[in-house]
Amino acid sequence: MHNSPYFLKPASVRSVMLRVLLALLPGIAAYVWFFGAAVLVQIALASVTALLAEAAMLKLRGKPLMLYLGDGSALVTAWLIALTFPPIAPWWLTVIGVLAAIVVAKHLYGGLGQNPFNPAMVAFALMIVAYPSLMSQWPAVGFTDFAPQLNAIFGPRQLDAITMATPLDALRTALHTEEARATVAGVLGSSASFGNIGGKGWEWVAAGYFLGGLYLLQQRIITWHMPAAFLLTLLVISGAFAAFDPGHFAGPSFHLFTGGAMLGAFFIVTDPVSGCTTPRGKLFFAAGIGLLTWIIRAFGAYPDGIAFAVLLMNIAAPLIDMNTQPPVFGHKDKRGSAK
Amino acid sequence: MSALRKLFRFHGGVKPDYHKHASTRQPIAGTPIPAELVIPLHQSIGGPPRPLVQAGERVLKGQRIGDADGNVSSAVHASTSGTVTAVEMRRMPHTSGLSALCVVIKPDGRDEWIARQSFDFRNASPTETRDYLRDAGVVGLGGAVFPSHLKLNAGKQGRLDTLVLNGAECEPFITCDDVLMRERGEAILKGAAIMREMLAAGRVLIGIEDNKPEAIAAMMAAARAAGDDAIQVVAVPTRYPAGGAKQLIRVLTGIEVPHGERSTDYGVQCFNVGTAYATHDAIALGQPLISRIVTVAGNVGQARNYEVLFGTPMRDLIAPCAPLPDSDRVIMGGPMMGFRMPGDDVPVVKATNCVLVGSDALFPPPPPEMSCIRCGECAKVCPSDLQPFEMYWFARARLFGKAQEYHLFDCIECGCCAYVCPSRIPLVDYYRFAKSEIWAREVEKEAADQARDRYEFRLLREEREKQEKAAKLAAKTAAGREKAAAALAEAEKPARTPEEEAKHALIAAALERAKAQKERAHPENTSNLSPEQQAEIAAIEARRAEIREQAKPHLRADD
Amino acid sequence: MALGAIVLGGALGYAAVRFRVEGDPLVEKIDAILPQTQCGQCGYPGCKPYAQAIAKGEAEINQCPPGGEEGIHKLADLLGREFKPLSAEHGIEKPKAVALIDEQTCIGCTLCIQACPVDAIVGAAKQMHTVIAGQCTGCELCLPPCPVNCISMEPIAESVESWKWKYPVFKLTPSRKEAA
């Protein structure tokens, strides 16, 4: 028989995970609106793969199947993969990505709670290194026709008609290839993929994620530390460089509203398992990701740097945690809050 | 008397369902004297009292039956008059279900008191008053049963700023302090006044959670009647564990008393309201602590508070409360920090603030434990500002040293972390496990150190005896002539060089020093003591070590 | 007399070498892990000599039955050696016990007093002897010398004070492998 406390708050991992999924919905809705329903196919594909892989791994490791399968953590990973991969990526890309996340990044490290790296980001990094071109084919905004998209996922691929470089990609390519002549303003003005604030369409998706993030904050599933530190760092550093050399560096609004910034801020950086847990540690951790993201975006070879930034900071997380232990009750003299 | 004052916050805390209403509908009731009283001798922190009575002896109500063993201990008394039928091992109100020495009394129904006399503490020295309270068996009645006389010591400065009376009672279901404050506020305040004088405290703050408006009103009325401006009743926000001594001190004064330090060094001391009441009983009425208010609640039809004689079997209390048929367990204390009892036959003791009847319906078994997802919920609610998941991680891996580095012993086992954990990890069980392993190891280590010392001393002693024998033999041989010659030849053979001689002298000197040191360190081992004396010293020492060990875990002095 | 001094000096010198190995921190550390039962089951005359033998690399770390598995783990950690299960030839791990002398049978021969490594037995010649339970290490060295077999080992009973909280059990996850 169990011991005290005999009362437990009605909370469970499952309810946490389900609310995370719920919070993703506004962003997904905007996604579908601007880029078509292909992303839903990817989500379904990733979910099924993730659940099957999770079940197989649990069985192999002799864990209670229903208990862990029902926790919903595999679904969250699957959805994040589906949302960070191009929606018109061939089906096997998503499947391999999900398998890498669930089997390698999660279960080979000991399952939920023991994984040092964010599984979704492991999948993304792995795939973009292995299949850089497939991972950069994104649907053009406004081409929401379902049939060609479906074809792109499952059938022989005829992509030109429906793809377009993502804003980040377009900017990077332009700046890198045309070197001296291209300026940020010029590129942003010239291409159809740039909207008013960030990337066209993407800004609305980002707004959807932001909304979901607010919900998570309100539900106290995440704390303000990580999103704030991440977004602020990105804002400050991109702002500073844009002010210093507006020709070569995109401004903060562009950085915040394109790519995975919002999704990252509220859903990826905040993964509790692989991140920091102390309040101060969270600030350092997320700020580090913000900084690395910007560096990779501005100078790196890949269009978006969140995945690599997250993985790099995952390595540092335990160290940060260890050095940011909050003072214990009665030992706060240094901060002057007690006696 | 209640001023609007600035309150402070402690970190974390939770708001479980309180369930307090059921047991406060009726006033405190008495209980009939049971057919048999089983009074455990060891009811407080510190050394187990020595029995003063034998089977067959007649005792009076309030007669001392167990004498405090040293100063860190507290006496126990017969709770009614009757005949001692046995002094034997009986099952204790403890989760282990193990037995300890109890005095079993068959009441004679006359309930005949000893001669009672108030104690004139104003004309007694502080030490005399403390000794009196120790012999009256007054201990903290908030659940920690720390001997009160040890806490009624103003410490270095000889005076305190604040005496805190703890009426917060934050645990769900428990209402014994609530009803005590409602009904007997005056006596509580009188007890507080005695404590205040002993501690030379500037003011008295009575902290009560704001979910007890009746108690707050009653205490305010009592304070008004007492007409003392230094006594203030303060409503504190209802948030578990606001009734933890350290948390309440923090809320009322802003002072955080670190683990392992005395709160008097910070100018404050904290007592439970029930303890103040018991102090008044002891000093003003000359009645030792023989009963207390106990809440019977949980899976019962009629929850209520009773004034219960110590030694009354819990089942005698539960029966009139109409326990529901699915009741399957008895918990001593509340649902957050209480302990499961091995059965309903165990006696009510000084630590019993609540007898909580439970069932699977009321306290459903937790869903299976899952892996920690490091969500940090536990750290958010921990009132000791700990990182519970880190301690859990190390306790689970049995890396006790690491768990201690994360301040395992600052954990007050309040259960907030386990209450919120979405993975349903019985976190506190891991801490209890780790703590008791660490204590056991410390006991073992001390025993090993002692054994090592004794062994080394024995080797030295044997060596000395050998030398003495050798010296005697040498003297004898030197006396015999032929043998002397032979010896001379012998001595010349290995003729030592001066260097060797010097080295030997050095070694000898070193050994001599070591021996002297050993003997200084262990004066009790000198052989001119009789074996009886030695045995007695050793036994006392062993007991002392045991007391130290027992006292260590509890020395946080929560009341 | 000079002769006597020399003999004495020699004996003392021998004793110093034999019994006092001062200032070897490794031996001290090993000795701190050993349970100090002084039972000699390891094959050495006491815990310290065994510690010295381990430090010199002459002895295995798994020869101490009272220290048990846990002791071996600790030694393995300290010395960076591989953990080995307790060597069967040196004995088995038993619950801790203390010696009890049946005071009716004891003839007061003092043989057990001489055997006890920690002076835990008190009594004079021809008088009944008693074990001071708090100091007895449970080494069992007093059992064989007793001519009337009046000494028995009593396991130490658990009390409310010494009772320990158990490791929380995992009911539904029996094959939890990563639980270290």
Ligand code: SF4
């Ligand atoms: S609340 Fe539970 S799951 Fe969350 S960090 Fe704490 S122990 Fe881990």
Ligand code: SF4
């Ligand atoms: S039980 Fe200990 S670790 Fe958990 S919340 Fe309470 S004080 Fe903190």
Ligand code: SF4
């Ligand atoms: S009394 Fe016997 S068992 Fe105990 S330490 Fe002495 S010799 Fe060993």
